[in-house]
Amino acid sequence: QQPVQSPQAVILREGEDAVINCSSSKALYSVHWYRQKHGEAPVFLMILLKGGEQKGHEKISASFNEKKQQSSLYLTASQLSYSGTYFCGTEFLLGGSQGNLIFGKGTKLSVKP
């Protein structure tokens, strides 16, 4: 049931772009994205809901393909501050309660000068 994130790790140079993917084996109600820096708590980035609604920070973009049960997080013109581990969390449409958020194992992003 745990969503699968890919890649597991990625190294970028400042200014480069990256895409982080999150795939589920079950139909999704929502996808949440968080970033965690080393030694800190996760910080909210974005929520994508079934039906197309999105809530999040203006500088972050993401997509939610309901048919494919996938979400992607797009990081453009990366900055050093983008470094950290990115987690997607999923809520299922059926067979699970809303509020039961299941996170993937994370994608470690390193941005080099």
Place this chain on the structure above:
Amino acid sequence: EAQVTQNPRYLITVTGKKLTVTCSQNMNHEYMSWYRQDPGLGLRQIYYSMNVEVTDKGDVPEGYKVSRKEKRNFPLILESPSPNQTSLYFCASSLWGSGGSSYEQYFGPGTRLTVT
């Protein structure tokens, strides 16, 4: 300042000695949740609560108890801790409404627990 607080931040204990990790939020959030984080496994939800006296199991509830008697507090209880409960624990809170949990979660700073 809007925040989620956890206490203690660090705890070393022995197998079988009951302990409680407190979590409190000052944002009047309905939803609160506990997660554990272990290397390579991501965040795993232990329990969550949609409002006072309403709690439900997450993915790894075994060995844990929770209670939600007040809106602001959501303590995590380990009645008989074991070494496999050594982990980093996070409490989180958010709004809750007709959109379910589709609101930003605010995480506490974490509690690092070691059970020997």
